[in-house]
Amino acid sequence: MTDPTTSARVALVTGGGTGVGRAACLALAEDGWTLVVTGRRMDPLSETVTMVESVGGTAFAHTADVADPGSVDQLFAEIENRLGRLDLLFNNAGRGSAPVPFEEIDFDTWKQVVDINLTGSFLCAQRAFALMKRQEPNGGRIINNGSISAHTPRPNSAPYTATKHAITGLTKSLSLDGRSHGITCGQIDIGNALTEMTARMGDGVPQADGTIKGEPTMSSADVGRAVVYMASLPPDANVLTMTVMANEMPFVGRG
DSSP: OOOTTSSOOEEEEETTTSHHHHHHHHHHHHTTOEEEEEESOHHHHHHHHHHHHHTTOEEEEEEOOTTOHHHHHHHHHHHHHHHSOOOEEEEOOOOOOOOOOGGGOOHHHHHHHIIIIIIHHHHHHHHHHHHHHHSSSOOEEEEEEOOGGGTSOOTTOHHHHHHHHHHHHHHHHHHHHTGGGTEEEEEEEEEOEESTTTGGGGTOEEOTTSOEEOOOOEEHHHHHHHHHHHHTSOTTOOOSEEEEEOTTSTTSSOO
16 A cells, blocks of 8 residues: 555545535645546536645546446546556545435435445445555555434435445445455544535524424534545554534534
8 A cells, every 4th residue: 555645645536526525625635635526517526626726736527427337437447547546535425315204205316315325435435446456556545425424314314314324334344355455444424514515504404303403514624634634544544433523513412
């Protein structure tokens, strides 16, 4: 595995065009990583690349659908052809679903959430695993975006919560299977980072007791710094799980 203190570190961030993905790209760029930014829409990816370059970093964008095996294959072929290796995968791409009663969840919604959150993470991790095993020197690191929902659900969130619990199993399996190949895998569980998706939290979101209450948020830049910490550890150390959350959000205790 490459020493993460060297200057030739290559990181792939999925869902890198907005929110936590963009924050992670900026933080990694400031730490000297070369970024590959992927997502389904080129415009926000290009904006992230411009922001990375504005802080002195290097990045290129490649559109991909992480739920499509062929699209993921093309992404990783481009990384290997262009940069020769991959030292970090941040499996960040994900989506939620409308908070409707469980019996009203339609199958298409269920499948879309599973395809992106779980299958997408599996496909990218599998391709990264293969590349990290064969590159010289071999090894690398995978960080999966788990979410607070990997521990505790919100009301009416079965598709999202189920996939995030599954990500924990994927993380542990990859951590075990990667040991003999210099590949580490950890999970970051994020609570109420301020992004486009969480902007509504201040106005009120459903609580377990049936009420609607506003919730505090934290800067997504704090998540970016946490990703950098996990990514910067030496090959013989790993953060298996890290929880980064808005301090006053109703997660610890009974509200």
